[in-house]
Amino acid sequence: MEKLKEKIMKEGQVLSDDVLKVDTFLNHQLDPVLMSEIGKEFAKRFEGMGITKIVTIESSGIAPSVMAGLEMQVPVLFARKKKSLTLQDDLYTASVYSFTKQEKNQICIGRKFLNEQEKVLIIDDFLAKGQAALGLIELVKQSGAEIAGIGIVIEKEFQEGGEQLRKIGYRVESLARIKSLKDGMVTFKKEEEIIHEG
């Protein structure tokens, strides 16, 4: 998605060989127009697959997911990282380690929101080592729902979460695929490399 890549080139800050900061438009400040275009792009890529629900995780997955949900006219369910007093029903739970935040979180979803009738699109802002995506997959699997695919805004391909998920057989659509953040530079995967892969 060219517009997203341009935004990353213009506003993304490479903090190390592993960390790209995109807090001006994706995970602290949000660019709603770009979020809307991202939602439309996810809708296009997963069109005609009979998706009935989007599943994401708080907080940075919410904006792209709600825009995709608007375009696809399906509800969005966001997994919570902690139980709250108003979310005390039967839950599906999984454990997720965040390398960025260096902490382990329980993530959970209310059982009543997912069942074997649903066809789910998982969406998240980043895909790095795949921890969050694997946690969401586990939650969806517990419910018996089908996973139609995984939509990612920015994939850091060199951290191999995407490779792992594609090997298992999931369709992963990433709107920007980053090959490397070495030497303070963002290098995207070329379109021909992505086509070749498919």
Added chain:
Amino acid sequence: MEKLKEKIMKEGQVLSDDVLKVDTFLNHQLDPVLMSEIGKEFAKRFEGMGITKIVTIESSGIAPSVMAGLEMQVPVLFARKKKSLTLQDDLYTASVYSFTKQEKNQICIGRKFLNEQEKVLIIDDFLAKGQAALGLIELVKQSGAEIAGIGIVIEKEFQEGGEQLRKIGYRVESLARIKSLKDGMVTFKKEEEIIHEG
């Protein structure tokens, strides 16, 4: 906002005299079409005020805010409840007690995103005792930005946060104002009571 009130009547669960659960459309599962209409309603109510930025708080404030931001064509900034490795710049911070979650959180915003040039609309999903709103007000004040108003999806009026904010002089626009949750019933404030108040 009639459509929101109907949704609350249809899907909201009164858990106690204080707690209304709306996890089917607002704070666990999201109804993107309703969120979009909520965004448009906020845009209408705060039209012509020269708002340059929306400030909200993760997680449930994000969906209504990003929809309002899309309609108003302004960025959305969501306060975080904890510092992460990728958010380590100079921060504005405030302390917020959550009665629902029974815990105190530091909330923070990167300094570079707010300054005295900005005119801010604060948006949140719920207004009860006003703790989150007061925390957000404090963050915005630290930056020197002007607060144009406060947009709330559901106000629990009997918990008096709204009264307090209006007394200080803030314009608070709540799309559904609940007078009482007694006896397991949702009672909204009547339109004529709201007009009389103005």
